[in-house]
Amino acid sequence: MSDTMEPLLKVTGLQKHFPIRKGLLQRQTGAVKAVDGLDFEVYPGETLGVVGESGCGKSTMGRLITRLLEPTGGKIEFQGTDISHLGVSGMRPLRRDVQMIFQDPYGSLNPRHTVGSIVSAPFKLQGVEPEGGVKKEVQRLLSLVGLNPEHYNRYPHEFSGGQRQRIGIARALALKPKLVVADEPVSALDVSIQAQVVNLLDDLQDELGLTYVFIAHDLSVVRHVSDRIAVMYLGKIVELADRKSLYESPMHPYTRALMSAVPIPDPRRKGVKSERILLQGDVPSPIAPPPGCRFHTRCWKATDLCRTQEPPLLELRPGQRVACHHPENAEGLTIPEPRESVDVTITKTPEPTEPKAPKPTEPEAPAKAEAPESAESEAEASEAAAEDDAPKA
Numbered sequence: 498m499s500d501t502m503e504p505l506l507k508v509t510g511l512q513k514h515f516p517i518r519k520g521l522l523q524r525q526t527g528a529v530k531a532v533d534g535l536d537f538e539v540y541p542g543e544t545l546g547v548v549g550e551s552g553c554g555k556s557t558m559g560r561l562i563t564r565l566l567e568p569t570g571g572k573i574e575f576q577g578t579d580i581s582h583l584g585v586s587g588m589r590p591l592r593r594d595v596q597m598i599f600q601d602p603y604g605s606l607n608p609r610h611t612v613g614s615i616v617s618a619p620f621k622l623q624g625v626e627p628e629g630g631v632k633k634e635v636q637r638l639l640s641l642v643g644l645n646p647e648h649y650n651r652y653p654h655e656f657s658g659g660q661r662q663r664i665g666i667a668r669a670l671a672l673k674p675k676l677v678v679a680d681e682p683v684s685a686l687d688v689s690i691q692a693q694v695v696n697l698l699d700d701l702q703d704e705l706g707l708t709y710v711f712i713a714h715d716l717s718v719v720r721h722v723s724d725r726i727a728v729m730y731l732g733k734i735v736e737l738a739d740r741k742s743l744y745e746s747p748m749h750p751y752t753r754a755l756m757s758a759v760p761i762p763d764p765r766r767k768g769v770k771s772e773r774i775l776l777q778g779d780v781p782s783p784i785a786p787p788p789g790c791r792f793h794t795r796c797w798k799a800t801d802l803c804r805t806q807e808p809p810l811l812e813l814r815p816g817q818r819v820a821c822h823h824p825e826n827a828e829g830l831t832i833p834e835p836r837e838s839v840d841v842t843i844t845k846t847p848e849p850t851e852p853k854a855p856k857p858t859e860p861e862a863p864a865k866a867e868a869p870e871s872a873e874s875e876a877e878a879s880e881a882a883a884e885d886d887a888p889k890a
């Protein structure tokens with residue numbers, strides 16, 4: 498992306514630590530560091546893919562940038578405005594510009610509402626009267642996503658998974674958003690339907706000039722849709738690059754391992770060495786991430802430096818940012834010397850035995866924008882959370 502273009506979204510040092518509380522007094526005993534210092538930009542008209550293993554913080558990141566969650570630290574700027582801690586009224590105009598498509602086309606639609614009322618909900622919430630009336634606009638949206646506008650009065654259970662996801666997409670597009678965060682929008686769908694929905698999102702992007710943040714764990718889907726891709730590991734971005742660089746010469750060992758598991762359909766890459774790298778061990782707990790490079794407990798290249806000093810995310814090639822002391826595919830590049838260590842005294846590297854952090858049963862502090870339990874669908878819960886529970890400005 499051009500350096501001269503203003504980003505639509507700019508994220509700096511973004512953090513979300515979910516407190517873990519115990520005992521009668523609900524004292525905080527620790528925190529799940531779900532997102533732990535992200536820096537990235539999203540440019541108008543592009544698709545930024547976000548990949549990483551389960552639990553690395555992708556959904557949390559998506560909910561932070563759509564401000565369905567309140568960040569613990571860092572900054573989120575949308576079109577140059579700091580929205581990190583905006584209250585309900587400050588967020589209202591933003592709700593129109595930033596929308597989310599959810600993973601589960603079953604859980605994200607209220608089974609008791611008709612398609613018409615689901616897709617028209619954003620107009621009601623925002624007090625917007627579209628030209629020609631709500632019904633006409635909803636029917637236009639239904640046609641836009643390839644559904645029969647006559648099905649306005651039907652209920653979600655009358656539709657297949659792929660059709661339900663189209664309903665979710667129509668709802669997300671109702672207010673003509675600028676940025677759409679799609680959190681695993683096709684992973685719950687049958688493989689044969691996935692391509693249709695991905696192509697629909699692609700066409701809508703061209704037609705409406707949308708900008709996407711596309712979260713997925715399926716690298717072939719991400720490859721298909723993304724201009725640039727961010728690879729996350731344990732709450733951090735370890736590599737961020739344009740699609741071509743990332744797939745053809747990944748520089749972070751973790752990216753390389755992920756890529757090695759993807760079948761390469763391109764005959765031009767026939768001769769390319771493609772040994773499969775099997776990562777050992779589990780992802781460590783985000784409650785106590787390993788010191789130094791978080792990936793060192795599973796990295797075949799780890800040195801003492803990796804175990805003690807965290808590698809910063811640096812632009813090692815134009816447009817390719819990598820957080821690694823000993824990057825791959827770095828022939829001919831001068832890797833900046835690590836800065837002096839800041840008093841890190843490590844005697845023993847903790848074993849990565851702790852399982853993936855379970856979601857603590859305790860709810861988060863009431864000030865946070867969590868979805869109310871009574872909400873009947875994920876999207877409504879999120880809308881409601883954003884409307885009711887976001888911290889006041």
Ligand SMILES: Nc1ncnc2c1ncn2[C@@H]1O[C@H](COP(=O)(O)OP(=O)(O)OP(=O)(O)O)[C@@H](O)[C@H]1O
Nearest residue numbers: 515529531551552553554555556557854855856857
């Ligand atoms: N509300 C919450 N309270 C406490 N911990 C949470 C909460 N939401 C997420 N987490 C934890 O934060 C970490 C990141 O979760 P997140 O859902 O963002 O991961 P993800 O990358 O989207 O995973 P997946 O691919 O499975 O969807 C996980 O360890 C998860 O258990």
Ligand code: SF4
Nearest residue numbers: 790793796803821822
């Ligand atoms: S910094 Fe070290 S441990 Fe981390 S990915 Fe690079 S080589 Fe592996």
Ligand SMILES: [Mg+2]
Nearest residue numbers: 555556557680
């Ligand atoms: Mg997720």
